[in-house]
Amino acid sequence: MLVQSRFVHLPQVSSWKKAWWLRGTAVCLLLIALIIFRQPIWALLQIVGNRDAVIAYLEQFGMAGPIVLGIVLVLQVIVAAIPGHILMIGGAYVYGFPTAFSINLLATVGGSQGAFLLAQWAGRPVVERLVPPEILNKWQAVSTRKGTLFFMFAFMLPIFPADVMNYVAGLSGLTNRQFFAANLIGRLPGLVLMTAIGAYGFQLSWSVWVGILVAAAMMFVLWRKFLAAKC
Numbered sequence: 001m002l003v004q005s006r007f008v009h010l011p012q013v014s015s016w017k018k019a020w021w022l023r024g025t026a027v028c029l030l031l032i033a034l035i036i037f038r039q040p041i042w043a044l045l046q047i048v049g050n051r052d053a054v055i056a057y058l059e060q061f062g063m064a065g066p067i068v069l070g071i072v073l074v075l076q077v078i079v080a081a082i083p084g085h086i087l088m089i090g091g092a093y094v095y096g097f098p099t100a101f102s103i104n105l106l107a108t109v110g111g112s113q114g115a116f117l118l119a120q121w122a123g124r125p126v127v128e129r130l131v132p133p134e135i136l137n138k139w140q141a142v143s144t145r146k147g148t149l150f151f152m153f154a155f156m157l158p159i160f161p162a163d164v165m166n167y168v169a170g171l172s173g174l175t176n177r178q179f180f181a182a183n184l185i186g187r188l189p190g191l192v193l194m195t196a197i198g199a200y201g202f203q204l205s206w207s208v209w210v211g212i213l214v215a216a217a218m219m220f221v222l223w224r225k226f227l228a229a230k231c
Helices: 002-036 038-046 051-058 062-078 085-095 097-122 133-143 148-156 162-170 176-200 206-230
Strands: none
Touching: 051 062, 051 085, 062 085, 062 097, 062 162, 085 097, 085 176, 097 162, 097 176, 133 148, 133 162, 148 162, 148 176, 162 176
8 A cells, every 4th residue: 555655646746846847947048048138138128118219129139139028028027117018019019919929928927927936935025025015915905815816807907016916826825727827818908909009009990999998898897796896
């Protein structure tokens, strides 16, 4: 019976080691990229609030531009004070919808997942170095005993500080899989909208704008009906 018990637990240990190996590899690759592209990344961070300046700057880098943009987008998710919408719009103008959407999706969702794991691993003392304690306290109180659906709406609706909610979720007891579902589904509408505005301007067809407004209204109604009363 003892031998059988050992064999039962071996796959779990292997899976755990594999997960941490993948996370460690991702962190190492990000650090290497930060070192290699540290100067252009720093320069882009200094103009992040200016759409035209972002566009002009990205156009200088050719094939390396998407890498620089992706790294800065990851950083803006981890450091909540850096605005990300201008980057998404500027990147879409330079690279077009398909390429920019891929960059925005991978960087934003990946960065959010990284911030969530950081909060899980390091705990509140480290999170307080990235988010002011009073803001963290406020949103932790709002999200107490909430689940995947709550955080999904938190990423969809602009009334929430989405980047702060990554850390709040990491301190909430949510599992990695639950957060990933909320992170991916919740961020998709905003990513599509920001990328479309950058790639096509505001000259979207009236039917697209109606669809966006209807979807936004539906999300707000669902929020008010099912979640807002519990906050």
